[in-house]
Amino acid sequence: VSDATPYQAPGTFMGVPAGADPRGSRVAVLGIPYDMGTHATRIGSRQGPDAIRAQSAQIRRYLPEFDLDPLAELNPVDLGNVRLVPSRIQDAFERIERAMLPLVEAGVTPLTMGGDGSVSLPQLRALHRRYPELAVLHFDAHTDSNSGDAAEPYTTATTFARAREEGLIDPQRTIHVGIRGSTLQPRALQVAREQGFEALTIDDVFERGLDGLLAHLHVRLAGRPVYLCWDMDFFDPAVAPGVCTPAWGGVTAREGIYLLRRLAGLQLVAFDVNTVSPPHDVAGMTAMLAARVMLECLFLACRGPGA
Amino acid sequence: VSDATPYQAPGTFMGVPAGADPRGSRVAVLGIPYDMGTHATRIGSRQGPDAIRAQSAQIRRYLPEFDLDPLAELNPVDLGNVRLVPSRIQDAFERIERAMLPLVEAGVTPLTMGGDGSVSLPQLRALHRRYPELAVLHFDAHTDSNSGDAAEPYTTATTFARAREEGLIDPQRTIHVGIRGSTLQPRALQVAREQGFEALTIDDVFERGLDGLLAHLHVRLAGRPVYLCWDMDFFDPAVAPGVCTPAWGGVTAREGIYLLRRLAGLQLVAFDVNTVSPPHDVAGMTAMLAARVMLECLFLACRGPGA
Amino acid sequence: VSDATPYQAPGTFMGVPAGADPRGSRVAVLGIPYDMGTHATRIGSRQGPDAIRAQSAQIRRYLPEFDLDPLAELNPVDLGNVRLVPSRIQDAFERIERAMLPLVEAGVTPLTMGGDGSVSLPQLRALHRRYPELAVLHFDAHTDSNSGDAAEPYTTATTFARAREEGLIDPQRTIHVGIRGSTLQPRALQVAREQGFEALTIDDVFERGLDGLLAHLHVRLAGRPVYLCWDMDFFDPAVAPGVCTPAWGGVTAREGIYLLRRLAGLQLVAFDVNTVSPPHDVAGMTAMLAARVMLECLFLACRGPGA
Amino acid sequence: VSDATPYQAPGTFMGVPAGADPRGSRVAVLGIPYDMGTHATRIGSRQGPDAIRAQSAQIRRYLPEFDLDPLAELNPVDLGNVRLVPSRIQDAFERIERAMLPLVEAGVTPLTMGGDGSVSLPQLRALHRRYPELAVLHFDAHTDSNSGDAAEPYTTATTFARAREEGLIDPQRTIHVGIRGSTLQPRALQVAREQGFEALTIDDVFERGLDGLLAHLHVRLAGRPVYLCWDMDFFDPAVAPGVCTPAWGGVTAREGIYLLRRLAGLQLVAFDVNTVSPPHDVAGMTAMLAARVMLECLFLACRGPGA
């Protein structure tokens, strides 16, 4: 407790400076308070970014195993939340895309906090200007690759189908990891695979083992700019209850952190942590775990290819 | 515990029969799981109807002060929820209106459970076919009479402005009771009054006293078919925390029940109980109180003009 | 959202039709709101069935790994709850048995939701009319095979001792899996084994490994009609906190689902999922997991011997 | 923090000494962990006594308005809980009665914590040995005077009907205060009045005013030994949510304390505070309020007739 002023600034992620200009930072934190992709009963992830910021007070800056201080290396800024009204769906998508542009233009790595899983599409649209054909590494209980219908094309369940149709991502380098649970869509796995995506079920993950999975991912994604999309429902609901569409049988916190840390070396150009739904959370645990996942993303931003 | 079958049917309001045909009942219960009129952070009233049904297990059928069994008199049916997807806004409004039509045609009194305060507009549209110019008795912390903007005309804040523009209600017989709190709209009271509505603040209510208020309401509404709209945020948040837009300084449960019971004698042709938001509720209390409000509505349905 | 009527029926398990006649269905869902076998402080599992129904809204109908729609195959009906008053103990047991009879007579597979672990005995009494000597596969932290005393013979701790004395089950084909924790009864494991039961502790389970356990169970139970009894306290309290008698050290959700799915091929003639105690649950997680266990039971009902 | 030993004893009511012998105290605290009179879904008041003890840590010993230290005057002892198993109904009643006898014989005023409302009957049986015809002052949302049926005579709803039949109380001096809500029993008020009891609804209370009520009670009960029975559901559920059968429209904490304090001067020979159901409580508030009600009972024990 020593500082130039007698005051502590309120409420940013991990206490990093607030600001509206990402230049000068290697990473910028951005909240996306949008949850209109959620059809199910458990709506509320619009409150996700603020809940994560509040719980990030439990996270500290040094990683003891690496003697690393990611905040010192990256100088992150917290841009706040995208200014939007969720029920104005099309307008909100445009605002999210627009809010991403200063980062894309400045070459600053975004670290976003959802919002539900549909917030990825406008991010991909913005990133497309810099990365014509992103690879996607997507940890989630769901493929988010359903076809949807004409009346309602943009939901959490259709994100990557839309991104592929719009030419934003490379389907051959889009990998869904952790699929399980029950679905409204028949043939959900096949539908994803027919689009060229790789879809690994949670049973696939544990048959390979975490190390086997990691080896596979490094082979598939080496040398490519990768969009890392981490849906908090990749964790088991016993670990992360506050999500939009809980699916039993996910990974533990230890397994999740084990995987994240060992993605070091990949060229991860954007981090998207989504699906924290505070109204369904228990004592802020899911938001606190998301804050920890974000710290690991900062670690990965320090440890890209050649680092 | 004696009955023709060894089973108890699951999950209807107060255990009344489930069914899809309101004919044969004097009152029909209908859930409206829609919350897209809510701009604020506290979304989730789409879960309201099911929460109220669950808590209605705490409500019993006899009213001891009146030795009355409203279920025996009214033979209500629980129609379930309107089949809709909240984010499909226009489609949802049409579905709500359509779901009301069998009741309107059969002359069955609707007793609806929201959903947020924007569910009233499609109900009024349906009722308009039978009642060309409804009076409205609206208990709420908010006027719900803002002008809104062209991009987003239908929200919880604009319901009665829209209803008036569409000619569904009689502005001279539309009374908002209990206004208080802070608003996004400047001049909210004046805006309502400029439309011809009466707007009584909570201070107005307690200056008149509950009996004074009741006398006024009976004078204003006698002999007219009245739409009774009860927003649960008319209660103080200490009583009903699980609402969309809590506003401190509302009535207690005793005051609310006191007012409701003494509306007997009015010609109440529709009951609309809305704004229970289960994700923000505490131990189901708001839903349990809404179930009690609905029991009082059943009492009022037994005690119309001349009863 | 398309359907013959504009309404969705309220509150059944996974939205299957409600009804009082199980004929025409391959599986019938039945709630047993009885908790008088619980001596400990944590009473309240009488609320279990309704909590499971509410949480089953989170479960969807397709299993992606199998491209299977169990609801389409089995056409289940939700019979509601047995009509009983818990404190009328003997009468309640008779009512449970009587409520089972239409299923037994029609050859419909019951899928029951407790209630505490003592609800199994009256189910076994009813099933005895069709299956003279049932095998029992019992996943639980406790043996439920204590002797009890004359003053109070029927509790959660004595279910299988009583069932054996009444000749309802085959002790040589009764297997308790997952025993752990602390007990009021000295020599609890030996007492179970002296009755001919197999009792595997949780350490036994993990020494064999899940696959080793499954191989053992298939050998022991092949070709026999089996009563599958799944006490939710088989899961660790971190996964399923809302149970009557929590015992640390149980399985994760992934391990439990792994075991369940691989019981395919057994002749499971009744499914009994019990011990959800909503007053002690956290955000409905235990009830939501029980709903998922029940979905896996529906899967098993599709995948019996030869399927 | 100074004392003969370096230790603080665990867990008694307000930290008074624990003991098994009431002699030497003017008041003895006793918990009655029994809830088998509850038919409704909200069971769990067996946990009431321990919850009240835990929350009594928020209560301090001096009453500033009176400069009174009731603990110093009364030297209360906490006897612990009656040793019983709730589901052994008849046995439990006998144990409660037996546990009361040492107090009755020694002339020590009991201050009991339920348990549900059915725990009053065995207390009255014990007190009958000393007080042949007790007056009863009963604050409750319910009359607890239903007839019940032969199969199940002893429930929370029948306590005072049974007590009258057994000749334990004086019906002409039995007053129920605060009746409201909905009931399973038709004609509940008339049924109570036909037994000679006075039954005041909550509307009666507020028409008289609190001071009017108090004057009436002092006239009716002066000079008689009175059993004070305080059911926590006399409070509104917004104040005391954790009760067995919540009924909206009850008194506030201030009103309840106002009434209690002004019972000073009556000859209150037993205090019975019941119906705290911890599984349905919110943050321990109901138990904390019950502890405060008990402090007011200690005040009343200091301020009997002539004090």
Place this chain on the structure above:
Amino acid sequence: VSDATPYQAPGTFMGVPAGADPRGSRVAVLGIPYDMGTHATRIGSRQGPDAIRAQSAQIRRYLPEFDLDPLAELNPVDLGNVRLVPSRIQDAFERIERAMLPLVEAGVTPLTMGGDGSVSLPQLRALHRRYPELAVLHFDAHTDSNSGDAAEPYTTATTFARAREEGLIDPQRTIHVGIRGSTLQPRALQVAREQGFEALTIDDVFERGLDGLLAHLHVRLAGRPVYLCWDMDFFDPAVAPGVCTPAWGGVTAREGIYLLRRLAGLQLVAFDVNTVSPPHDVAGMTAMLAARVMLECLFLACRGPGA
């Protein structure tokens, strides 16, 4: 949703600008995350300021009854929290005092959020430089005027005794309103009065009536610079459960707001809202009510003498 940047700043009170320089604002918001004055079990008010900020998202800027926008009039800044470590007691007091100095020097009205009730003393020390003998209007269930002991002079219970000894306040113009509950200190009321303070119990308040109280306060405090200290435990625990030392029998939200608004005209030179303890709060209600109290303080800052 329109603004110069596409972003919304995170986490200030009501979204006002964050900053470290109060000049240019008529009011400055400051959090004081200190709770070492709390001896009781319910510690945690150090989390109060951040909880209030989070809940202030429920508060909007217009007061409809007055058609007033206090944010536009006062241009408040949120300075964040005082930088301190609670367990370093003396150092923390110095830091609080130092953090107040820029406001005192610039003549900016402080609006502080505790922290427990002991945070008032260092504020008074800082204000003393500008206001040699402040009047104090203190709404609280407790007098906070105990003598304490030499070993531990600075606690929530001794604030105003210390302030008087240090000559910071005018004892003849120090008024405690709302005293009730039980205390550790014998003669707590007398002890306060012996120091020259006025101490009104909650019974005093309701005997005078709210209007009578207000008239009295205006007479006593007119023409004097007044420190307004609002302890959230002035509210009843049913309204504000999340406080350090709950005391049943306090005011409702309506009564509290009624009193606050009618303090308009007094010369209130500092606003101190304390005692929100988030770990003991229920669904953030106490913090949300504190945010509303602060909005009323902003109203009062607009409506000083002559306004």
Place this chain on the structure above:
Amino acid sequence: VSDATPYQAPGTFMGVPAGADPRGSRVAVLGIPYDMGTHATRIGSRQGPDAIRAQSAQIRRYLPEFDLDPLAELNPVDLGNVRLVPSRIQDAFERIERAMLPLVEAGVTPLTMGGDGSVSLPQLRALHRRYPELAVLHFDAHTDSNSGDAAEPYTTATTFARAREEGLIDPQRTIHVGIRGSTLQPRALQVAREQGFEALTIDDVFERGLDGLLAHLHVRLAGRPVYLCWDMDFFDPAVAPGVCTPAWGGVTAREGIYLLRRLAGLQLVAFDVNTVSPPHDVAGMTAMLAARVMLECLFLACRGPGA
């Protein structure tokens, strides 16, 4: 339910007798309600001991796998809590040390319940009189071996640095197990190792495997009197959310119990279970798990070297 008296004593750990004299017991339970070593926001572990006692009602006396009744073997007594005021830091340390002395002198094994992790130091000071150079086996997410600063030497983060400086422990036989998470201190692992301590990260634990770890611990600690310090944050937050400084990636309940049981054979002379923070707990789960850890400690007290 049979006993000499009709009463059950309130509130001790597992219902063992309360008392102030440890002689006659092999183990004595002692609560230490102190949390002033916690700088972070999540204060409240002063409530830990009482929460553990309340949850110990879920623990029973027989361990079925061993047919062992530790209570019969050890005859434990519950001494209650150390009488202290947390904010009087130095005085509290002295009181803790003094409260330990009767146990040290009588050779009774202490089984303490924190309080935060700083309560270990005064315990070690007392034990030092009997065991000049204790070995320490410390399960924790943190090393608790930071240097701290002169202004504030005694916190949860500095316990073992201070103990080493005071010569209370043998640094070469002090082992920290389970280190992970993020820290305020740079080089936290190296700082611990430079003091001679062994520090095993959670990754180290799982690389060795639990059996490998156990073998290592038995080799390192055989033949030495060992202080067993179990910080509840060694468990993952999904298992034990109610701790002071949660760190994702810890062990499951099964893994923790597996480790504990296999410490049998070591000469464990004191058991210290700390860091339960009830305000941050979920449904009492962390306290319930701590009670179970304490039962395992009783088991270990029965199974020392040669047992």
